Amino acid sequence: MSPRFASSADAPIPVHVVEAESLQNWLDQQPARIQTWVRGAEYKPALGKVLLIPGASGAVEEVLVGYGTPAQRKRTRFHLAAAVPALPEGAYQIASGLPADVAEVEALGWLLAAYKFDRYAGAQPKPVRLVAPEGVDAAEVEAIAAGEFLTRDLINTPANDMGPDALEAAARTLADQHQAQIAVTTGDDLLNQNFPLIHTVGRASDRAPRLIDMRWGTAGPKLTLVGKGVCFDTGGLNLKPGASMGLMKKDMGGAATVLGLAHMIMALGLPVQLRVLVPAVENAVSANAFRPGDILPSRKGLSVEVNNTDAEGRLVLADALAYGAEENPDMMLSMATLTGAARVAVGADLAPFFCDEDWIADRLMQASRDVADPLWRLPFWEPYEAQIEPGIADLDNAPKGGFGGAITAALFLRRFAGENVRYSHFDIYGWQPASAPARPKGGVGMGARALLEALPDLLDI
Structure with missing residues (x-):
């Protein structure tokens, strides 16, 4: 399904957005029949509360949508989207009451409210x-919504239909759509081309591991996006309990998010040289699965002691980040459903990110507020570096103790991104635990829209 705005030629029904404190002022300007109807309905303009106003024929002539109070709006986002399920089929147009500074976000929320994952039922x-x-760039908002729909579809698809091969197929479809180049290294070729960690994590699965490498654009700053593509995570030999395995189809949420962001960048024609790297694997259990205690080589030459096979995401990202850094991009970003520690720290709604430069963090935080895509900065806390240095190898993939798990994982990744590359890491959840306006329960993009908003400043384009 492609998210699209209606045309003004579709005879849209006028929508009046009414804040709680402004209902009386709005009523005073209406004809007596509308005043009578609204008062008779005892309408209160709570957030997203709809009142249909009929005309003489009985058909809906106008609509009121409540916009609540400023305090209520701070506690949620995509406020108009809350009204969409209560509206009858048809086209609508904002006639009054919507502040211009939130029109784009609210319009996007309306488009996102149309999303439904219906591949299997419904x-x-x-x-x-x-x-x-008025004043909203319709094509831009549609492109952003389409990128988000792609991310949601990829995450929501179960692992039996979204293995490494299917994730590659999705990337190829995206590349074809935008005339991008794509190359894929698969199976034992990963060893031959020096991607030992990606091969090791994925070798136990019947579906071969692979590294997807997509490129688009020939001029402008070099931007490399790296997304964790663990299509299902059993935990490996450190097997997850059943309750923890239930949502592991979403462990490729980082890959899904960077592919959605890549669509936005390409559809909008940002003047960048875009590269997308996705290590796509399934962390399975078999006789040839990697083991706790193994010491593994990496593309960068650093050795890694495996203290937990369930900390596999940072391993596959390590080879991909090292590969991306070899071209010295102007900026490299990784996105991954990496640690439970991040969820404990900030919950399901916030995407924590790590970067070394304060001005980048400040711009990302402002962008997250501007486009209602919440982020929160966590530190690359260097005193914790010793925790990822086990002595028997250069690095430890799962330091004992459990404290600061999101930070130690980010520090691990930074070792492979290198010292000369401007690098930021996003530890996302990729899942909406309960339905909310514009965000049904299921897969969801996190951080992509904030990044898109900030990229022109971050890359000076």
């Missing part, structure tokens, strides 16, 4: 389409 949602509000 009918398409009823078409409740919005005319792009």
